[in-house]
Amino acid sequence: MENKIIARTLRFLSSLLELHNENPFKVRSVANAAFKIDKLPYPIDTKSLLELEQIEGLGKSIAAKVDEFIKTNAIEELTELLNKTPEGIIEMMQIKGIGPKKILTIWKDLGIDTVGELYYACNENRLIEAKGFGLKTQEEIKKNIEFSIASNGRFLYAKIELLAEELLINLKKELKTEEIHFTGQYRRKCEIIDELDFLIIGENNDLLSEKINLLELEKIDSSNHKVQCKTESGLKIGFSFCSKEDFGKELILKTGNDLHVENLLNLLEGHDLKNKSEEQIYELAGLEFIVPELREGTNEIELAKSKKLPELIQYTDLKGSLHNHSTWSDGIHTLEEMALYCKNELKLEYFGICDHSKSAFYANGLNEMRVAAQHREIDELNKKLAPFRIFKGIESDILYDGSLDYSDEVLSSFDFVVASVHSILNMNEEKATERLLKAIENPFTTILGHPTGRLLLSRSGYPIDHKKVIDACAANNVIIEINANPLRLDLDWRWHQYAISKGILLSINPDAHRVEGNLDMKYGTLIARKGGLSKLNCLNAMTLEQISKIFEQQKTKHKLGK
Template sequence: MPVHNSEIASKFDHLADLLEIKDANEFRVRAYRNAANTIRDQSRSIASMVKEGDDLSELPDIGDDLAGKITTIVRTGKFPLLEEVAEDMDEAIVDATRIPGIGPKRAKALFDMLDLSSLDDLEDAAEEGEIADVSGFGEKTQARIKKELKQGDITEQRFHLDTAEDFAEPLIAYIREIDGVEKAEIAGSYRRRKETVGDLDILVAGQDGGAIIDAFVAYDEVDEVESKGKTRSTVTLRSGINVDLRVIPEESWGAAIHYFTGSKKHNVAGRRRAQDRGLKLNEYGLYEEKSRVGGATEDEVYDAIGLPWIDPVLREDRGEIEAAEEGDLPDLVTLDDIRGDLHSHTTASDGKHSLRQMAEAAMDRGYKYLAITDHSKSQTQAGGLSADDLERQIDDIAELNDGFNGFRLLAGCEVDILEDGDLDFPDSLLSKLDLVVASIHSKLDLDEEAQTDRIIRAMDSPEVNIIGHPTGRMLEKRRPYPLDMERLIEAAADRGCALELNANPNRLDLSDIHCRQAAELGVRIAISTDAHATGGLGNMRYGVDQARRGWLNRKDVLNTLSWHNLSRALKRS
């Protein structure tokens, strides 16, 4: 049974969380987190590397001990150390770590100080005002915990798009090879490329539904079969993802894929248009009175309701119906439009590969440029560069560029925005760079006005080209810090400063809505991976998906430009 990279990384992350709860040595905790990131960044399958006898200890942050643990996971599917550490762990504390902003240490502190034993106890403590009295928490944190616990079940598992893809793509490839399968697609939020996926909806067109279902439930990653019929089955994969498969006649394909792709609001709007034309539209087809008149293809469905085909990424009932009706759908940016990456790290700070290795990986992707933006000096835990270090790196990049043909490394820096809005380096040094990404990494708890003012003041520097991961969110882990996004976007427009769409699937920051708002005001978006290893450059596709959900076209995206045009666009004067 194959073990996916995301599964191995998840086990290492989970172990790090448990060790942090147990107050283990911080270097040990960091070693497992670094290993998890290395595994996620691999473009190759770790399981394949083990099978082929590759030396895993040669990977960044993976020594002999960790290589042995990874090999055990691949060969047995088990992680004995994780099982040992988890044996006496209070699961309620682990669940509490899923509250955005409440990490392992803080969750443990709350449960110990207040003698809690469940999430219900935690919610009661918030209601009674007890959390605010715990050192290091206060009224704001108490209010946030109360809000998060009331919003829904924080134990409900959702998967980042890259993790869902890791399991979904091998599964759909397997299904397409089943005898009798004519078509098979993943619908739902996965097809719409939403940031996180709760489950997978798979449609299959085929003749012998029973045989197809039998083969589906025999997939080697199925952990539990929840239901099994002649045309529908629901299973849970080993990863925890629920999969719902439906077998439909091919004549209903277009109507069914439209219906199960969603969103619900988009579907409602489509059904209303059908009704206005004397038709009925559902997952089985298009009907005029009781006669079926279409639904074999999505084009047929949209044509019947007077619209051109609408890309699934736009189907959120945010004006796409009206735009389609007026012939004004956007010509969405594509991965092929991307000419380079404007945010990456090397071993000079907290990256895992050298300048040359990052450059070669970018060239392998057909890029014309890559910006090296290692951290500035305040990021001591990330190995931030001193002013002298940055000066030397500028020289090193210039020397490397002398040997490149048709490719350019850009000398940049991810410079910290300090609490008062000042930058970590003076403009006199930043002016020597090709590109400056200014980001917040500390003081995330400032109020909305102060945080917004802080970023706007940073943009006042003419050397700042891009605001990195502007809202600071980490999907499923950390909410965006309070910001007046309308004012921030307007300030960026006034100053000619771009905003980053951080393509790391743990961030995808900006949101699709904010991307669209920025583009409408003429603010260019830089889709950047924030890659800390060569494999991280492959995350660009998730950023492009997010940009497409935000209605962005090629002209809205900074790094669709050639280096000649980009260099001109970066000049703010």
């Protein structure tokens, strides 16, 4: 057994001892022993226990642990500590820049015990108020977690968008051609990207290899028809090649997923596809043109055949931004700053504030007195900013029994209520569904927020019976959120069509905690397009007058509910 392995194990033991508030002298002794062993010029795995005790910096107690590890590949004390430590905390300890003291604060004071929860907490500015943390530390932790996630080779669409667009521009410039196009997952605007794919008209040649080196891409594999590379961060890049006459066909073959392509080719059997554009090929198949976002092998072929494809929503269709946070709870910018950004920069008609409710103590949730104070500020701002309007909203925690935070009297003071689960996420499908159903049936619930609580690439959502939840929203006139934060994109696009078929409105909400967070509505719109959403089915594509009527109708629901 190498000294480095022994030293690494002792360092880990030292960190766990510190995490569990063991004697500081013992913690330092184990850490010092790890340092000494790592620097020894000879292997110690052949030494007897007596010889180990003679090594400077070990002593009898640590020598016994080293001897135990050499003989059994385990240390009993380490095993006991591991059994007392949540798996997510162990994973957290592997992230650069977070020592045991900070992890202890994150775990015990903030109640966070997974990397996914930590990443989300960074995203929602929940670390900055904790002892020993600040905005700079929070951003550094977030960056290191992103690096850790990226090492798995999978990336959020939003995280590679800038790189992808710049790479396309640089490729066109270096290869002196416009005949380079995105294909695959990126062109379909998938929420998670495993490989960034390009289609190039022409043949693989030495010039491309030369330019790949200039663009700082590492070549992995190469053939006549495809070159595979990767970036320094681990993102795979694929370059495919085709002739000009086959371009339309190849663009279709390399954009749609396997099921879409298979279904389309069945309709095209016997047709000559050479020198045909994408539009012409879909026409040959007897279909309306299917935009790349929809080419997922769901029901798009049937809809295109019957000329019933929806007119997909555009980012420019959005008239307002709902579900946002300010310095009243865990946001970075004030309520006025958030509203002014939406009014002046985004040219929107309205803004909905949804700071956290009182049970979200970790996010500086609003008690009843602070709710009243915020409403007074909103009244003053509405006079100042008219005709732009700030709606009084709240993100009310769905408690474990499915009830909402606050009394009916307080809930009735809001223009709208976003009901969301934030705590006790470890539920089976039956419990999670039952919890949501009770919240949906509450007459004060306007919008069901991020229905599964998922965090893409870092935390699976709690399991729910989507059909039951969506059916309940339809029966209770509850809108469902498409949380536009690239980490969430929840409700999942695969359930949008079912919700729309039930007559439910969806709302593209940024869940913004700073002014720039409102821009995430772009990613919410992209994922809504994948789900087949039109502006007619989108709450915040409504004008101020229209949405005001919707919220007034909710007030009627409150009265009927009582």
